[in-house]
Amino acid sequence: MFSQRNFRMAGIAGAASLLLSGAAHAQSSVTLYGVVDGGLLYTSKTLDAATGGNGGKQFSFVDGGSAPTQFGLTGTEDLGGGAKAIFKLESGFSVANGAFNNSNGNLFGRQAYVGLTNPFGTLKLGLQFSPFFNTLYDLDPRGLSQFGSSLPIYLDHVLGTGVFNANAVSYASPVVAGFSGSAMFAFGGVAGNFQSGRQYSVNLKYDNGTVMVEGAFYNGNSGGTVNTAPPTNIAFVGRMLGASYKIGKLTAKASFTNYKVAGGFNSNVYDAGLDFLAMPDLDFNGGVWFVSDRNDTTNHSVMGALGAQYFLSHRTTLFGQVAVVNNHGAMNTGLSVNDALFSPQGTTTGVNVGIRHIF
Amino acid sequence: MKSNKNRLVQWTAGVLLAAAIGAPGAYAQQPGDSGATASAAAPATTPAQNRRAIRKADRLLAKQVRRALVRVKGLDSGRIVVIARSGDVTLGGSVPEAGQIALAHAAAQGVSGVRSVTDSLSVKAAGQ
DSSP: OHHHHHHHHHHHHHHHHHHHHHTOSSOEEEEEEEEEEEEEEEESOOBOTTTSSBOOOEEEEEESSSSOOEEEEEEEEEEETTEEEEEEEEEEBOTTTSOBOSSSSSTTOSEEEEEEEETTEEEEEEEEOOHHHHHHHHHOTTTTOSBSSHHHHHHHHHTTTTTSEEEEEEEEOOOBTTEEEEEEEEOOOOTTOTTTTOEEEEEEEEEOSSEEEEEEEEEEOSOSSOOOSSOSOOOEEEEEEEEEEEETTEEEEEEEEEEEETTSOEEEEEEEEEEEEEETTEEEEEEEEEEEETTOTTSEEEEEEEEEEEESSSSEEEEEEEEEEEEETTOOEEEETTTEEEOOSEEEEEEEEEEEEEO | OHHHHHHHHHHHHHHHHHHHHHHHHHHHTOTTOOSTTHHHHSOSSOHHHHHHHHHHHHHHHHHHHHHHHHTSTTOOOTTEEEEEETTEEEEEEEESSTHHHHHHHHHHHTSTTOOEEEEOOEEOOTTO
């Protein structure tokens, strides 16, 4: 398998050098890319939306068990002097039935932006992830899996808010002495009311290769002209601070997040976990999350999750993951973004196995 | 698994070597020995110390490679895992774009002390 990989890599490197030498001027590209992720899901309990109680166990097919199924187009155009025009159009769908999923419900409901990049930074205009969400990805010990990670906890609090930010303008700095940062502002679009639906977010990261420290902030108002399902305009203030440390095959991560949702939970989330690349094609990871509502600490939950990934190739992965969550009070931390976003009170165990293909 | 087996083989070999040269080695370490004669009878370090030194060198090399990767413009090395073993470096984990694999490979190859670089990087972006 390794020799095959090396061979393939040598081929790609060779092709890349040919391209580079052949088109030094005005190099442009458009790439079609995506993720197809399907599998099976078991949870020992489900949340009955009508009663708020336990709706019984489920055994089902699940779309996007580890990564959101998506396809997109991305491109760059070389403008000379180190400057490039960039764009991305990304659609989320369900491998279970082909419908829109893993998005704000629109055709290119994950990301749709145009921008410019040069050695002084990157400017993006359009629907995009917030710096707050990007930091969540950097700090999650399980690669922000759709099952048993910081992601279900995030969506439990604010759904698509801060993930799919419409009408947004962002700037990301280059890396200077290990430091990098980004800032985003999203317009609400309501004439006569600048504050309605207004969102902004910033993050700052330091990384020397071994130690990484990152913090982020998010502030969003309700309202605005964008109405999507799931909603992306829930009013909340988010704060996050965390660190990662690499030693050999191990990456350790820990973080603190606060979601202060208007008229809802004011949750502190403490999270720690490990990622262990046992072999280049076999990865194990695990994490523990503790969620507590500062308004009423009766509302709290503890979740633990373990996962294994076997990389059949650069692009195809077999995965299995197990998670257990214990919910108290009104806290309803779920195990899976799809089909188990909320769990009822008590202990819920979940298992997900599947195949992920990235192209 | 493969690396564990290697370690087991190294360890076993080390123990056998230590047993074979154990007796004469003890003489060489007499107090008062200037050390000039030590090299004739036995190695100055035991196999255990050797292994520790090798592991330390591997860790240092991995750290240097990670430091080199994080300085490459246009490369997000946050999810790259660097495994070093006596100058042979394996890059595992993921990068957000396929084009960054070549950047990572070239940067790792350029670190002094790196003999070979093996890629095992997959492509996975934020939100994937």
